Amino acid sequence: MPYELAIIGAGNMAEAIARGLIDGRVFQPGQMIAADVSPQRRELFSRELGIKTVEIPSKASVDARRILLSVKPQNMKDVLADLNSAMRDDALVISIAAGISSRFIEQNLAPRPCRVIRTMPNTPMLVGEGMVAMAPGSRATPADMDDARRIFQPAATVIDVTEDKLDAVTALSGSGPAYFFYLVEQMIRAGTEMGLTDSEARTLAITTASGAAKMLATSPDSPQELRRKVTSPKGTTHEAITHMEQHSLAQIMIDAIKAAQRRSRELGG
Ligand SMILES: NC(=O)c1ccc[n+]([C@@H]2O[C@H](COP(=O)([O-])OP(=O)(O)OC[C@H]3O[C@@H](n4cnc5c(N)ncnc54)[C@H](OP(=O)(O)O)[C@@H]3O)[C@@H](O)[C@H]2O)c1
Numbered sequence: 001m002p003y004e005l006a007i008i009g010a011g012n013m014a015e016a017i018a019r020g021l022i023d024g025r026v027f028q029p030g031q032m033i034a035a036d037v038s039p040q041r042r043e044l045f046s047r048e049l050g051i052k053t054v055e056i057p058s059k060a061s062v063d064a065r066r067i068l069l070s071v072k073p074q075n076m077k078d079v080l081a082d083l084n085s086a087m088r089d090d091a092l093v094i095s096i097a098a099g100i101s102s103r104f105i106e107q108n109l110a111p112r113p114c115r116v117i118r119t120m121p122n123t124p125m126l127v128g129e130g131m132v133a134m135a136p137g138s139r140a141t142p143a144d145m146d147d148a149r150r151i152f153q154p155a156a157t158v159i160d161v162t163e164d165k166l167d168a169v170t171a172l173s174g175s176g177p178a179y180f181f182y183l184v185e186q187m188i189r190a191g192t193e194m195g196l197t198d199s200e201a202r203t204l205a206i207t208t209a210s211g212a213a214k215m216l217a218t219s220p221d222s223p224q225e226l227r228r229k230v231t232s233p234k235g236t237t238h239e240a241i242t243h244m245e246q247h248s249l250a251q252i253m254i255d256a257i258k259a260a261q262r263r264s265r266e267l268g269g
Contacts, residue, residue, distance in 0.1 A: 002088075003033045005151070006064035008057045008079055009071030010036035010045045013096055016125040016155055017068065018049055024154030035060035058086040068151065069095040069105070073267075076100050080108035089113060092140070094148045096121050098170060099268040102137030102163060115139045117148045120169045121156060123177050130156030131173040135163035167268065171260035179253070184209050 004027045007014050014034070021027045029050035035057040036042050042053035054060050061067050061083045071079050076097055087109075093116045095105055102116040109116075116137030124130045132152040136145055149158050161169060184205050191201025215226055231237040243252070 003060075003064040004031040005033075005066045005068060006057075006060040006091075007032060007034040007051070007068045007070060008043075008060060009069070009075070010034040010038075010041040010053065011070060013123075013125065014068065014070040014129070015044070015049075015120060015127075017070070017096075017121075017151060018045070018051060020125070020128065020153075020155030021151065022049060026154060033060045033064065039204070046096065056082065058082045061087040061091065062086065064091055065201060066092045066094060066147070066151070069093065069097055069100075070259060071097065073097045073100050077108060080105060084109050084112065086161075087112070089199075092144050092147060094119060094151060098174065099264060102135070102140075106137055107140070113139060115141065117144060117168065118163060119152070120166050121152065125152075125155045128155045131176075132156040132158045133161045133166065133169040133173065135161050135166055137163075150223065159208050167261045167264040170264040171257050173259045174264075175257075179257075180209065180213075199249055200233050233255050 001263065005021070007018060010018075018032065021032070022029055030052075032051045034042070034045045034051050034053045035054065035055065036045070037055060042055070045051045046053045047158050050115070057079050065088070067083065067087065069079070076095075089112050091110065091114070093105060093114050095102070095116065095118050098120065100118070102118045105116045105118070106114055114137075117133045117134055117140050118137060121130050121132045125132070130152070134145060134148055134152075145160060152158050159209055176227070187205035187208070188201045191204060196204070212226075216223060219226060221229070227241075231241060
């Protein structure tokens, strides 16, 4: 029997995806195979997840219906050369690697007529709350997109975009968790500067962040409206927001996210 999924690069993101697939009963462990150069990662996949593992990518891809490319971008060229030596022509290739275009993957798997889907996930997938944007390569069909969506849906919200938007996606949701972590870091610092203990400041800031995130996700109100509801005229929140606006924080954030988009374009070549 062919494997339903060959996971190439059994790292952190691949682990989140594999756990989602098993917990969500999309595939059983026996329907997947994973390749990784690291003995520790192979051991984790086989012992904790029950997934068969191999060292060499082509040993995993040789009889797999779908191939998940989850190695770091710098390893991609070598991995594709190896996969091209042994994979099914009809395998659907799904990549999560940042900055690697579907065209690059198609070219490195030529002359096979590979169907490729490029995606951009983010790290909250590790806790089953990820965001994934998917873009079809030149040969991927709508049915392939539906098929790939099933891979990510257990651990993420999935949207379809065109590939030219993936640099913006990378800047917004790929890097986005770090912006929130950074904000919480500064809230903790402010708390300790105001005389709270580190532990008090951490509890206050982190609980506030997760409560606010839940409200954002569940309330019918827009972020702007939610903010308005905690901002009474001339009150404490108003004072803080006015200070942020006087120092152009909104523009700084927009410029920073656009800088991330530019960097994503540069890295993609
Ligand atoms: N982390 C994020 O926030 C994020 C967000 C969006 C997209 N991504 C993308 O997701 C991909 C994986 O990221 P990650 O954070 O999960 O990386 P990771 O934990 O480093 O996983 C990659 C794994 O692939 C292994 N590997 C390297 N070369 C290999 C080869 N030739 N054959 C087989 N396995 C090989 C690595 O082993 P060694 O460590 O021993 O080299 C490592 O275990 C990257 O392409 C990244 O761009 C990540």
